[in-house]
Amino acid sequence: MKKHNFSAGPSILPQEVLDKAAQAVLNYNNSGLSILEISHRSKDFVAIMEEARTLALELLGLEGKGYQALFLSGGASMEFVRVPYSLLKQNGKAAYLDTGTWAAGAIKQAEKFGETIVVASSKSDNYSYIPKEYSIPTDASYFHCTSNNTIFGTQMQDFPETDVPIVCDMSSDIFSREIDFSKFGIIYAGAQKNMGPAGTTLVVVKEELLGKTDRVTPDILDYSAHIAKDSMYNTPPVFAVYASMLTLQWVKANGGVAAMEKKNNEKAALLYNEIERNLLFKGVAKLEDRSKMNVTFILVNEAHKEQFDKMWKAANISGLNGHRSVGGYRASIYNAMSIESVQVLVDVMQEFEKTIQ
Ligand SMILES: *Cc1c(COP(=O)(O)O)cnc(C)c1O
Numbered sequence: 027m028k029k030h031n032f033s034a035g036p037s038i039l040p041q042e043v044l045d046k047a048a049q050a051v052l053n054y055n056n057s058g059l060s061i062l063e064i065s066h067r068s069k070d071f072v073a074i075m076e077e078a079r080t081l082a083l084e085l086l087g088l089e090g091k092g093y094q095a096l097f098l099s100g101g102a103s104m105e106f107v108r109v110p111y112s113l114l115k116q117n118g119k120a121a122y123l124d125t126g127t128w129a130a131g132a133i134k135q136a137e138k139f140g141e142t143i144v145v146a147s148s149k150s151d152n153y154s155y156i157p158k159e160y161s162i163p164t165d166a167s168y169f170h171c172t173s174n175n176t177i178f179g180t181q182m183q184d185f186p187e188t189d190v191p192i193v194c195d196m197s198s199d200i201f202s203r204e205i206d207f208s209k210f211g212i213i214y215a216g217a218q219k220n221m222g223p224a225g226t227t228l229v230v231v232k233e234e235l236l237g238k239t240d241r242v243t244p245d246i247l248d249y250s251a252h253i254a255k256d257s258m259y260n261t262p263p264v265f266a267v268y269a270s271m272l273t274l275q276w277v278k279a280n281g282g283v284a285a286m287e288k289k290n291n292e293k294a295a296l297l298y299n300e301i302e303r304n305l306l307f308k309g310v311a312k313l314e315d316r317s318k319m320n321v322t323f324i325l326v327n328e329a330h331k332e333q334f335d336k337m338w339k340a341a342n343i344s345g346l347n348g349h350r351s352v353g354g355y356r357a358s359i360y361n362a363m364s365i366e367s368v369q370v371l372v373d374v375m376q377e378f379e380k381t382i383q
Pocket of ligand 1: 103196
């Protein structure tokens with residue numbers, strides 16, 4: 027029986043995507059070949075890559091606005107490096123907002139390249155909120171932020187107004203809510219949270235920002251080289267790109283990002299309302315900054331842990347344990363998660379309440 031998968035990543039995918047991907051592994055499009063054994067230069071895969079790139083821009087409302095979408099490899103972590111290589115001048119400076127473990131990881135890499143200014147950080151409060159009072163130096167080459175903090179369960183609701191190009195790691199909330207995506211210079215997202223299997227990263231780049239640094243950049247770290255080769259500078263992760271394309275088709279067929287947002291708001295409200303109502307639980311993130319993708323919460327009384335764990339496991343729920351740096355629980359309720367599965371978790375929380383009283 028299929029489980030209710032609350033894993034933070036790699037994470038749940040739409041059943042339809044799994045079915046189509048499984049079929050393609052056996053026999054892609056009745057070609058007599060598996061998707062795993064076709065050339066990335068074949069007509070079939072060139073069409074897949076093109077559709078994935080086009081759909082990504084279309085769903086973000088960025089078609090015809092000077093952006094290119096790439097499907098690269100190396101994970102979101104690779105973009106921690108490609109971003110400064112591509113945008114940071116040798117004597118320039120970069121500005122970063124430190125909102126979590128991944129943001130801090132990006133900062134650590136940028137520091138290897140040049141002056142890196144952390145405009146604000148919530149680290150001393152274990153990243154339980156998003157800092158809002160900060161200013162971005164006008165001479166920074168770019169400002170980097172993380173839209174959703176997968177581990178701590180916080181999410182940026184607003185993005186700064188600035189003339190400095192904004193780079194955003196949207197790994198865990200891409201395609202989950204409507205934002206004016208044209209505010210960003212670069213958006214990147216590892217596929218394995220809200221888009222596909224591990225192995226590829228969507229990078230959306232505003233082309234006019236490229237080619238302005240004075241660095242010697244190896245081609246594989248240079249977005250321009252990937253754009254020039256239509257995202258096939260080297261062998262792309264064929265299967266991960268294919269499965270991501272299937273998910274993007276699913277997002278489009280189900281009403282696009284606006285419809286995803288509506289459903290995500292309902293799921294998050296259902297779960298957060300229960301966390302607030304049920305006196306046995308407590309939310310981790312500051313109310314106004316709570317994430318609609320990763321819901322973090324703890325037991326008020328740790329002594330109840332064994333009982334609660336037993337109950338959610340018996341309800342066929344998987345992947346609910348919190349990250350080791352936060353503890354407690356984390357329910358990741360990405361696009362593919364149904365409201366019915368969230369209801370199963372809420373029901374368990376209510377049953378648990380009855381057994382304790
Ligand atoms: C998971 C995650 C990453 C790291 O992704 P990799 O693909 O493992 O490199 C970076 N940023 C955020 C926000 C994430 O959730």
